[in-house]
Amino acid sequence: MTPNFWKDKYPDGIASEIDPDRYPNVQTVLRESCERFANKIAFSNLGQTLTYRELYALSGQFATYLQNHTDLKPGDRIAIQLPNVLQYPVAVFGAMRAGLIVVNTNPLYTAREMQHQFKDAGALALVCLANMAHLAEQVLPNTQIRHVIITEVGDLLPPLKRLVVNSVVKYVKKIVPAYRLPQAVKFTTALTKGRQGTLKESQPHGDDVAVLQYTGGTTGIAKGAMLTHRNLLANMLQCQVLMASNMEEGCEIVIAPLPLYHIYAFTFHCMAMMLLGNHNVLITNPRDLPTMIKDLSKWKFTGFVGLNTLFVALCNNEAFRALDFSALKVTLSGGMALQHAVAERWEQVTGCGVCEGYGMTETSPVVSVNPIQHRRIGTIGIPVPSTDCKVVDEDGVAQPFGQPGELCVQGPQVMKGYWNRPEATAEVLNPEGWLRTGDIAVIDPDGYIRIVDRKKDMILVSGFNVYPNELEDVLAQLPGVLQCAAIGVPDEKAGEQIKVFVVPKPGASLTTEQVLKHMHDNLTGYKRPRQVEFRDSLPTTNVGKILRRELRDAELKKLKA
Known part of the structure; x- marks a missing residue:
């Protein structure tokens, strides 16, 4: 593509460029938004709301606690392992205001996965839900973490409701296993202590790392993508430009069912919606459809951010179909491919079309999206402003329109690199800033992009990346396993499900x-296989490398037969 190719591909009124240096850091945007939208609701959860003024006050208290009651210094890493609760944005913005680097951590991780991420990031502090504190107890001796802050689900609710919710979770549902962490501090205690003392607001530069967002790779080893303040600012400004004609600042109510620790929801809800002063309705457990739909019924929501799997589940639910969708004007899809039939069903049920986008952890994450004014189902739309894309062959030669090749991306949202992994960084990011995505795409003459295949062996389960090598490394530890392989097979609900092959x-x-x-004990839910096949041997190359593609092709033939 020529440098100016994309400039005339945007709908009227949509700028083709953004200024990624408009703000020096994320904290500046937070402060300005919390002043401008002080009385507007920023987040709501479990019937409780948090205004932008309250968000700024609470995040300031948490930041003050971190600065005055710990020995953490700017640039230190703090792991935040929380589901979608009000404490999450308070902890994230508080950590940033104290100058710390946020390490987003999946609350569903096993002890093995937690330990790897904490050690790799060199995390010195952890904020986690009481529900997984027993796992933290197991792994902390093998990490550098010396500060632990524990919160319960209802900690930011009014006193009586807090007591009821936390008691139900602990004593009725019994989903808080016993733990012993005598050094841990309660989240509520940290906030109380933070009311006293002075906060020295951190003022990081744009190129300083704001978040370590972990992702897998072809090696199966989870790596921390270094997302700088400039990366996050660029992506939130890119989202703002594309939504300017359809979303009014300070007036939108957006449903947030996807986990905030995942880069898709993190950037959209905590960054872009914060810039716009909009209201995010946090859904703590989207798998609990009755509770989720009850929450949705309380709001005249105008935006919905989801993925194919969730759209399917909701459209098949009678109570969801009975909701009032008269205010809904924006539905965004990402994380996995959006199926034609699902997009059509969603529009039929809600009256709102779906805009599919594409992104990666390494791109903060949004690369492209279908403009609301000109949606084309089956494509990932056009690159967001100030972003260039091309497809290349195996030798790195750019391919013409209509020809498939590996999709490469260049833009201000592209990561700084992988944390402490210069060789892995060099494999995907060249000196000119072009990132190789590993996805095979076709660019049409009008600029719309279609993903046609994946170069990597990555498996995509409900929008989450699963890497075969990690699964195989875990499976190989089971006594009696000689050889093993993991692949993704098509699944109507999850996009793909995992199948493992074992040679005893x-x-x-x-x-x-x-x-x-064995897999259940060592891997979080979405990484667990659903099918197991025992074989006498597996297909391999002449040097003994297992040919996963042959296994996948054989499975596809079975499905077509």
Whole structure:
């Protein structure tokens, strides 16, 4: 593509460029938004709302606690392992205001996964939900973490409701396993202590790392993408430009069912919506559809951010179909491919079309999106402003319109690199700033992009990246396994589900139940296989590398037969 190719591809009124240096850091945007939209609701959850004024006050208290009651210094890493609760934005913005680097951590991680991420990031502090504190107890001795802050689900609710909610979670539902962390501080205690003392607002530069967002790779080793303040600012400004004609600042109510620790929801809800002063309705457990739909019924929501799997589940729910969608004007889809039938069903049920986009952890994450004014189902739209895309062959030669090649991206939202992994960084990011995505795409003459295949062996389960090598490394630890392989197979609900192939050692008597239990004990839910097949051998290259593609092709033939 020529440098000016994309400039005339945007709908009227949509700028083709943004100024990624408009703000020096995320904290500046937070302060300005919290002053401008002080009385507007920023987040709501479990029936409780948090205005922008309250968000700024609470995040300031948390930042003051971190500065005055710990030995943490600017640039230190703090792992935040929370679901969608009000404490999440308070902790994230508080950590940033104290000058710390946020390490987003999945609350569903197993002890093994937690330990790897905490050690790799060199995290010195952890904010986690009481529900997984027992796992923290297991892994902390093997990490550098010395400060632990524990919160319960209802900690930011009014006193009586807090007591009720936390008691139900702990004593009725019994989903808070016993733990012993004598050094831990309660989140509410940290906020109380933070009311006293002075906060020295951090003023990081645009190129300073704001977030370590972990993602897998072809090696299966989770790596921390270094997302700078400038990266996040660029992506929030890019989102602002594309939504300017359809979303009114300070007036929108947007449903947030996707986990904020995932880069898709993190950037959209905590960054872009914060810039716009809009209201995010946090859904703590989107798998609990009855509770989620009850929450939706309380709001005249105008925006919905989801993915294919969730759209399917909701459209098949009678109570959801009965909701009032008269205010809904924007639905965004990302994280996994949006199926034609699902997009059509969503529009039929809600009266609102779906705009599909594309992104990666390494791009903060948004690369492209279908403009609301000109949606084209089956494509990932056009690049967001100030972003260039091209497709290249195996030799790196740019391909013409209509020809497939590996999609490469260049723009201010592209990561700084992988944390402490210069070689891995060099494999995907060249000196000119072009990022190789590993996805095979076609660019049409009018600028719309279609993803046609994945170069990597990555498996995409409900929008989450799963890397075969990690699964195989875990499975290989099960006694009796000689060889193993993991692939993704098509699944109507999740996009793909995981199937593993196992060659037992001679004399071993492995069962499907043993394999599934081992994987269950060592991997978080979306990484667990649903199918197991035992074989005498696996297809390999002449040097013994297992050919996953042959296994995938064989599975596809079975489905077509």
